[in-house]
Amino acid sequence: MKKLLAWIMFAVMTATLFAPGACPVQAAGNVKANVSYKKAPSIKKGERTVTIKKQKKESYVVFKASKKGKYVFTFSALQGNTQKTRDTANLLVTSCSEKKNSKGKKVLFYKLGKSSGKKLNHFYLTTQKQYASGKLAKRFTASRTVTYSMKKGEKLYLEFYGVPGNISLKINVKKK
Numbered sequence: 001m002k003k004l005l006a007w008i009m010f011a012v013m014t015a016t017l018f019a020p021g022a023c024p025v026q027a028a029g030n031v032k033a034n035v036s037y038k039k040a041p042s043i044k045k046g047e048r049t050v051t052i053k054k055q056k057k058e059s060y061v062v063f064k065a066s067k068k069g070k071y072v073f074t075f076s077a078l079q080g081n082t083q084k085t086r087d088t089a090n091l092l093v094t095s096c097s098e099k100k101n102s103k104g105k106k107v108l109f110y111k112l113g114k115s116s117g118k119k120l121n122h123f124y125l126t127t128q129k130q131y132a133s134g135k136l137a138k139r140f141t142a143s144r145t146v147t148y149s150m151k152k153g154e155k156l157y158l159e160f161y162g163v164p165g166n167i168s169l170k171i172n173v174k175k176k
Helices: 002-017 083-088
Strands: 030-032 046-052 059-064 069-080 090-100 106-110 113-115 118-120 122-126 144-150 155-161 167-175
Touching (some): 069 083, 069 122, 090 144, 122 144
Parallel strands (some): 030 046
Antiparallel strands (some): 059 155, 069 144, 090 106, 090 155, 113 118, 113 144
């Protein structure tokens, strides 16, 4: 009888441990940005590759804070799929959060983050070597780390603009 109870306990513990929903699920490693912020795919903590198609409008991904605190975003590895986009890709990244305007309609407002001690709501990533030094070196960089203070459940929309062709970049998100 004791062996039977031990097997039952083992089976229950195993089923509970591996049951669907018992372990947190991470988003896929690759995400395609969407032109509508309301349909923006979500990114989770960890490293993700975001693909952005050539377009005349901005495109978005969204991050939802699981806890209150500071989140560190590292943007890097901007790459194009053609020689032209590999050599000349400039990408404007803007951070926004959704709030109600004076008419009660939900719209996007800029969200400030900190990078190298400075507050910013947008920055540029580039693959162009001509920006590696000189006056524009601080503005156009190959990678950027930005910290955002967020409340639990708050959504941070990352808006991408200026896409010369199909490109991708890596975004790594960590809780500070």
